[in-house]
Amino acid sequence: xxxxxxxxxxxxxxxxxxxxxxxxxxxxxxxxxxxxxxxxxxxxxxxxxxxxxxxxxxxxxxxxxxxxxxxxxxxxxxxxxxxxxxxxxxxxxxxxxxxxxxxxxxxxxxxxxxxxxxxxxxxxxxxxxxxxxxxxxxxxxxxxxxxxxxxxxxxxxxxxxxxxxxx
Amino acid sequence: xxxxxxxxxxxxxxxxxxxxxxxxxxxxxxxxxxxxxxxxxxxxxxxxxxxxxxxxxxxxxxxxxxxxxxxxxxxxxxxxxxxxxxxxxxxxxxxxxxxxxxxxxxxxxxxxxxxxxxxxxxxxxxxxxxxxxxxxxxxxxxxxxxxxxxxxxxxxxxxxxxxxxxxxxxxxxxxxxxxxxxxxxxxxxxxxxxxxxxxxxxxxxxxxxxxxxxxxxxxxxxxxxxxxxxxxxxxxxxxxxxxxxxxxxxxxxxxxxxxxxxxxxxxxxxxxxxxxxxxxxxxxxxxxxxxxxxxxxxxxxxxxxxxxxxxxxxxxxxxxxxxx
Numbered sequence: 001x002x003x004x005x006x007x008x009x010x011x012x013x014x015x016x017x018x019x020x021x022x023x024x025x026x027x028x029x030x031x032x033x034x035x036x037x038x039x040x041x042x043x044x045x046x047x048x049x050x051x052x053x054x055x056x057x058x059x060x061x062x063x064x065x066x067x068x069x070x071x072x073x074x075x076x077x078x079x080x081x082x083x084x085x086x087x088x089x090x091x092x093x094x095x096x097x098x099x100x101x102x103x104x105x106x107x108x109x110x111x112x113x114x115x116x117x118x119x120x121x122x123x124x125x126x127x128x129x130x131x132x133x134x135x136x137x138x139x140x141x142x143x144x145x146x147x148x149x150x151x152x153x154x155x156x157x158x159x160x161x162x163x164x165x166x167x
Numbered sequence: 168x169x170x171x172x173x174x175x176x177x178x179x180x181x182x183x184x185x186x187x188x189x190x191x192x193x194x195x196x197x198x199x200x201x202x203x204x205x206x207x208x209x210x211x212x213x214x215x216x217x218x219x220x221x222x223x224x225x226x227x228x229x230x231x232x233x234x235x236x237x238x239x240x241x242x243x244x245x246x247x248x249x250x251x252x253x254x255x256x257x258x259x260x261x262x263x264x265x266x267x268x269x270x271x272x273x274x275x276x277x278x279x280x281x282x283x284x285x286x287x288x289x290x291x292x293x294x295x296x297x298x299x300x301x302x303x304x305x306x307x308x309x310x311x312x313x314x315x316x317x318x319x320x321x322x323x324x325x326x327x328x329x330x331x332x333x334x335x336x337x338x339x340x341x342x343x344x345x346x347x348x349x350x351x352x353x354x355x356x357x358x359x360x361x362x363x364x365x366x367x368x369x370x371x372x373x374x375x376x377x378x379x380x381x382x383x384x385x386x387x388x389x390x391x392x393x394x395x396x397x398x399x400x401x402x403x404x405x406x407x408x409x410x411x412x413x414x415x416x417x418x419x420x421x422x423x424x425x426x427x428x429x430x431x432x433x434x435x436x437x438x439x440x441x442x443x444x445x446x447x448x449x450x451x452x453x454x455x456x457x458x459x460x461x462x463x464x465x466x467x468x469x470x471x472x473x474x475x476x477x478x479x480x481x482x483x484x485x486x487x488x489x490x491x
Binding site: 099102103106114115118119121122123125126127130133134137139140141142143148151152155157158159 | 190191193194195197198199201202203205206208209210211212213214215216217218
């Protein structure tokens with residue numbers, strides 16, 4: 001299945017698959033990149049289908065995941081370069097974009113990207129207000145105002161005068 | 168389409184922990200375990216299920232493993248004793264080279280164990296403290312029983328060595344039998360690895376090999392690593408001698424970086440792999456006037472632990488009551 005011609009450049013000679021996003025865009029991906037996703041690998045092993053339709057990943061998110069997979073499938077890049085690509089990859093991205101991205105890594109089972117995105121999301125979240133977190137994750141506040149005040153009082157040390165962000 | 172998680176856990180950590188969140192549970196855990204302790208404590212007030220989740224042993228363990236595996240979190244506490252015997256505690260991150268002053272004033276008294284900004288009081292042991300010639304302490308975390316322990320090695324007159332262990336769970340001291348003679352030189356364990364304290368000990372044996380080496384001729388040094396699972400020593404790598412005149416070795420990071428003190432009291436970090444030396448802030452007023460401790464964040468809560476600030480406040484209240 002995987003081509004043994006390691007020295008050759010990434011060309012059309014290598015086997016490739018077409019992946020279609022939920023909004024109909026199609027992406028040509030080398031098989032060596034596609035199999036880095038455990039889900040895609042399973043699909044390719046089960047049937048010789050060269051067209052995979054993903055019903056819950058939009059084109060923008062899919063384009064990002066594919067860019068990540070192609071970089072990581074490139075044997076010519078050192079691990080250090082791949083690591084700095086990962087950092088560059090998540091930097092400056094909006095929290096909403098990261099949410100779709102992390103959901104896509106979950107569907108496609110790309111563990112290392114999932115961890116990188118989760119870390120970035122945690123870095124954005126860490127100085128945010130509780131209200132911001134509830135909004136972003138659509139969580140209902142099930143505390144009474146008294147109970148919430150009490151729980152904050154018990155851990156007063158975590159609520160120091162540092163600037164917490166709401167956007 | 169049902170979401171599949173990259174790392175499926177055998178059973179959900181807290182069945183209802185994510186009940187009121189639309190995000191898949193495994194993904195949410197993946198994100199939450201990457202937050203600093205302080206943020207997690209604040210996010211207890213997001214909703215009740217989160218609050219419950221953050222105190223489960225499984226979450227605490229996952230968070231700790233996550234935190235300590237990130238090389239960016241390699242920090243240490245520098246405890247400096249000044250000329251007038253006042254204490255300064257700073258938290259120092261090896262990656263960012265940022266120093267943060269901590270809010271502790273006199274934390275290191277003999278009966279208190281400091282864990283971040285918390286302290287606990289433990290009962291004294293059966294052995295008469297006055298009779299001790301030397302005491303050396305070590306802290307141990309027993310992950311299986313989720314128990315914190317204090318290990319105490321002491322020597323009495325007539326070269327009698329004793330080892331005692333205090334367990335927070337049982338709130339008592341236990342004596343450990345040791346069937347060989349040894350001497351420890353430091354007042355605390357040299358290093359804690361995977362929750363176990365280690366000491367450098369001088370073992371009295373007649374067949375002890377004599378070692379001599381000439382300082383002038385050292386061209387390379389071999390670093391050996393002890394694997395305590397297989398109980399063998401392995402050569403890790405060889406490095407050239409440090410160009411800085413190291414007076415004291417203070418700390419070693421998981422990646423092998425060495426924190427040392429120069430003869431004039433200046434602290435530096437040496438990376439044996441690249442040969443790089445990075446000087447840190449100038450700490451010591453006089454050489455050997457500070458101690459360093461590894462710093463790690465954890466959500467683990469020890470029974471009986473109180474916040475240092477709360478203790479200070481309580482003491483002030485007690486003092487005020489006494490005056491009345």
